[in-house]
Amino acid sequence: MNVNLYPIKEFKLPIVAECINPDVFKGKSLKEVEALEVWEGNKQKRLGELFKVEGENVEGAKEAPVITVHGDVSRVRRIGAGMKSGEIVVKGDAGMHLGEEMRGGKITVYGNVLGWAGSMMKGGTIEIYGNAGDYLGSPYRGSTEGMKGGKIIVHGNVGREVGAHMKKGIIKIYGCAGQFVGFRMRGGTIYVQKDCEARAGACMVDGTIVVGGHIESVMPTFTIEGLRKKVKIEESEVVETPFYLFIGDLTENGHGRLFVAKGPNPHLNHYERFL
Amino acid sequence: MELLIKNGFVYDPINGVNGEKMDIAIKDGKIVEKVNEREAKIIDASGMVVMPGGIDIHSHIAGGKVNAGRLLRPEDHFKDVERKTAVTRSGVGYSIPSTFTTGYRYARMGWTTVMDPAMPPLEAKHTHEELSDTPIIDKASYPLLGDWWFVLEYLRDGKIEECARHVAWMIKATKGYAIKLVNPGGLEAWGFGRNVESIDDPVPHFGITPREIIRGLCKVNKLLNLPHTIHVHTNNLGKPGNYITALETMKCVEDLAEDDKPAIHITHCQFCAFKGDDWRTFQSGAEEIANYVNAHSHVTMDMGQIIFTDTTTMTADGPFQYTLYMLSGNKWTNHDVETETSAGIVPFHYKRKSYVHATQWSIGLELALLIKDPWKILMTTDHPNAGPFIAYPRIVAWLMSRKAREATLKKINPKARSRSLLPSIKRELDFYEIAVVTRAGQAKALGLKSKGHLGVGADADIAIYNFNPETMDPSRKYKAVRRAFKRAAYTIKSGQVVVKDGEILKHVDGATMWIDVQLCEPCEIELNENMKRRFKEYWTVEFENYPVSEDYLAISRPIPVKADV
Numbered sequence: 001m002n003v004n005l006y007p008i009k010e011f012k013l014p015i016v017a018e019c020i021n022p023d024v025f026k027g028k029s030l031k032e033v034e035a036l037e038v039w040e041g042n043k044q045k046r047l048g049e050l051f052k053v054e055g056e057n058v059e060g061a062k063e064a065p066v067i068t069v070h071g072d073v074s075r076v077r078r079i080g081a082g083m084k085s086g087e088i089v090v091k092g093d094a095g096m097h098l099g100e101e102m103r104g105g106k107i108t109v110y111g112n113v114l115g116w117a118g119s120m121m122k123g124g125t126i127e128i129y130g131n132a133g134d135y136l137g138s139p140y141r142g143s144t145e146g147m148k149g150g151k152i153i154v155h156g157n158v159g160r161e162v163g164a165h166m167k168k169g170i171i172k173i174y175g176c177a178g179q180f181v182g183f184r185m186r187g188g189t190i191y192v193q194k195d196c197e198a199r200a201g202a203c204m205v206d207g208t209i210v211v212g213g214h215i216e217s218v219m220p221t222f223t224i225e226g227l228r229k230k231v232k233i234e235e236s237e238v239v240e241t242p243f244y245l246f247i248g249d250l251t252e253n254g255h256g257r258l259f260v261a262k263g264p265n266p267h268l269n270h271y272e273r274f275l
Numbered sequence: 276m277e278l279l280i281k282n283g284f285v286y287d288p289i290n291g292v293n294g295e296k297m298d299i300a301i302k303d304g305k306i307v308e309k310v311n312e313r314e315a316k317i318i319d320a321s322g323m324v325v326m327p328g329g330i331d332i333h334s335h336i337a338g339g340k341v342n343a344g345r346l347l348r349p350e351d352h353f354k355d356v357e358r359k360t361a362v363t364r365s366g367v368g369y370s371i372p373s374t375f376t377t378g379y380r381y382a383r384m385g386w387t388t389v390m391d392p393a394m395p396p397l398e399a400k401h402t403h404e405e406l407s408d409t410p411i412i413d414k415a416s417y418p419l420l421g422d423w424w425f426v427l428e429y430l431r432d433g434k435i436e437e438c439a440r441h442v443a444w445m446i447k448a449t450k451g452y453a454i455k456l457v458n459p460g461g462l463e464a465w466g467f468g469r470n471v472e473s474i475d476d477p478v479p480h481f482g483i484t485p486r487e488i489i490r491g492l493c494k495v496n497k498l499l500n501l502p503h504t505i506h507v508h509t510n511n512l513g514k515p516g517n518y519i520t521a522l523e524t525m526k527c528v529e530d531l532a533e534d535d536k537p538a539i540h541i542t543h544c545q546f547c548a549f550k551g552d553d554w555r556t557f558q559s560g561a562e563e564i565a566n567y568v569n570a571h572s573h574v575t576m577d578m579g580q581i582i583f584t585d586t587t588t589m590t591a592d593g594p595f596q597y598t599l600y601m602l603s604g605n606k607w608t609n610h611d612v613e614t615e616t617s618a619g620i621v622p623f624h625y626k627r628k629s630y631v632h633a634t635q636w637s638i639g640l641e642l643a644l645l646i647k648d649p650w651k652i653l654m655t656t657d658h659p660n661a662g663p664f665i666a667y668p669r670i671v672a673w674l675m676s677r678k679a680r681e682a683t684l685k686k687i688n689p690k691a692r693s694r695s696l697l698p699s700i701k702r703e704l705d706f707y708e709i710a711v712v713t714r715a716g717q718a719k720a721l722g723l724k725s726k727g728h729l730g731v732g733a734d735a736d737i738a739i740y741n742f743n744p745e746t747m748d749p750s751r752k753y754k755a756v757r758r759a760f761k762r763a764a765y766t767i768k769s770g771q772v773v774v775k776d777g778e779i780l781k782h783v784d785g786a787t788m789w790i791d792v793q794l795c796e797p798c799e800i801e802l803n804e805n806m807k808r809r810f811k812e813y814w815t816v817e818f819e820n821y822p823v824s825e826d827y828l829a830i831s832r833p834i835p836v837k838a839d840v
Binding site: 042139140141142143144145 | 347348349350351353359605606
């Protein structure tokens with residue numbers, strides 16, 4: 001089962017389309033899919049007015065379909081918000097709030113994604129082959145309800161405040177990350193394979209952050225615990241290189257673990273005298 | 276414009292009308308004897324409940340701290356968005372809705388008058404700006420005077436009459452409606468990082484006790500003949516064992532009551548009916564409070580009913596909010612700590628599975644059901660402290676139906692359920708009593724002469740709900756009650772149909788009511804000289820900029836009152 005969406009034009013205004021969601025498409029005919037409501041700027045439109053909808057008629061189907069979006073939808077927000085099953089593939093860039101409050105299923109993006117991807121996520125998988133914006137897996141501004149489960153994999157770089165207020169789940173970044181990785185984190189794992197800007201783990205209470213590349217600095221509120229030969233990210237992934245293990249953030253009485261690879265970080269050698 | 280509401284089941288407790296089939300005639304925004312049937316617009320209300328427009332005696336809808344709450348909680352708004360329509364403006368909710376949304380949502384439920392209960396005098400202009408921007412509903416605001424330096428000084432020196440003149444000036448200057456006391460004495464102490472523990476604990480630097488403040492302002496209230504009583508948020512609010520403080524507060528003005536008239540209003544009583552030594556031994560003290568209120572006639576109170584949801588607590592009670600912040604670990608802010616009050620704001624999530632929260636839920640309903648006289652206990656959620664006002668339909672259903680209460684009881688914390696008095700309470704309110712707790716009783720407690728009833732001459736503020744009490748039993752069909760109150764079939768404000776089937780038809784502006792206290796002799800010069808000097812010394816604003824002038828209110832409705840001093 002497959003539904004393909006092709007943008008009819010180049011979008012100039014922000015579009016809010018939480019209806020691009022396999023659970024919403026489930027059991028609907030293509031006509032019904034075209035009639036779903038979206039907002040373009042301050043005007044309510046039909047999905048069919050912005051996208052050409054093609055594919056199999058999924059009318060009456062009990063399984064959620066695979067939705068493939070072809071083209072640049074970087075102005076389209078809330079794709080796959082709240083989805084529970086099925087799959088979305090975006091062959092292009094995607095907009096803000098991708099997979100917000102997602103509970104299950106899979107989203108794959110073969111392009112870049114803007115801010116708040118996987119915000120307040122509870123389950124499922126998001127895989128991004130390009131770069132991701134700020135607040136990846138973080139809650140909406142002001143909220144403390146962070147990511148509670150699921151998995152986000154980014155093959156490119158990410159912006160600031162990855163996994164803020166995170167409680168559970170895993171975020172893997174195979175590129176570089178901005179400032180404040182795991183801000184106020186309470187659980188779960190964040191892995192940054194390459195470089196990381198400063199203030200990783202600020203105000204974290206629990207959870208694990210692994211930085212495989214160069215880190216600008218470790219916050220003074222973290223204390224060194226020891227050296228580790230390898231770190232397990234998840235069952236299938238173990239990084240075998242020496243790591244410094246820091247514990248913090250002590251201003252919050254935290255016991256979160258910050259692993260920083262020893263090799264690319266000679267400026268942290270002075271911590272070794274405390275061991 | 277003339278309007279005729281035909282064949283509705285009318286509930287008008289002030290005039291003793293209990294579900295009779297009647298026609299109601301409206302002309303020029305007032306209720307009249309009759310209108311010309313051929314010319315008037317006719318609303319067919321057959322099979323529907325007709326009540327006066329709802330009144331809310333205590334709901335934080337405007338002012339400095341409400342706005343600070345809006346800023347503090349972007350996450351509260353983003354899931355609850357009101358799109359603009361042809362007649363309404365856009366806005367956001369949920370627990371701290373924007374001004375326009377507040378007006379629309381109240382009107383949709385059939386509420387037409389709302390009182391903002393805590394206006395720091397320094398923020399009076401801000402409060403009135405927001406109130407003017409709140410459409411449809413009529414509103415008023417109570418200035419916070421329980422920790423006002425001048426009041427504390429006058430009362431310390433025993434100068435009740437001077438104090439009364441000063442309060443009269445303050446009510447006019449802030450365009451207020453009633454005297455509000457929040458944790459009397461405690462807020463002044465909070466300015467120095469302290470609190471008061473009981474009503475006999477002296478206030479630092481003033482040598483005066485909360486008891487003296489409450490009694491003093493109660494006397495002042497009587498001297499000024501204000502329509503509402505003093506509006507008291509008790510000391511020790513939100514602490515286990517505080518039902519004793521609440522009882523003492525009510526007892527301390529017992530002798531000041533005259534001919535069965537109320538002398539004190541205890542607000543959001545649920546928060547001050549806690550029994551036990553700490554949170555582990557926490558229990559309901561509703562029975563003790565209810566027994567006292569049943570035996571005395573000088574008290575009115577409102578519920579402050581808990582709703583299980585994510586909300587924002589905001590009171591002028593800074594020390595209490597600080598305690599709540601320490602309990603919840605959530606973000607918080609302390610606001611307006613400047614010689615006048617000290618507001619605090621903490622987001623809070625009431626959870627069904629928490630023993631304390633579930634017991635609090637039970638306390639509110641126990642109070643409403645155990646106090647026999649519905650005129651003494653009014654329905655509020657202390658919006659947004661115990662829950663947003665949009666939950667009123669649910670409270671109505673809980674009050675009207677034992678089945679509704681049992682359905683919620685099943686889902687709450689088992690320990691709270693086993694200790695709750697609710698399963699043993701059989702009482703179910705009927706529509707007449709609901710009209711009392713949501714309208715008539717509120718109007719009577721507030722002293723609003725032209726509101727809360729449907730007699731000739733009253734303001735034509737009317738709510739019509741699509742529920743047929745003849746064919747349907749509210750106790751069994753509680754979900755239908757909830758639906759009916761959620762979206763009023765019609766809301767009529769000043770003789771204009773503003774809501775039909777829960778949709779806003781028309782944008783009208785509501786008036787701001789304030790008390791124009793007329794003293795026996797003018798005394799303003801002496802007052803101002805003294806105040807000017809103090810303002811120079813302590814305040815951040817010039818005295819001349821302090822009072823709110825009448826033209827500042829979009830629609831001003833002064834209520835003249837003759838004082839005895």
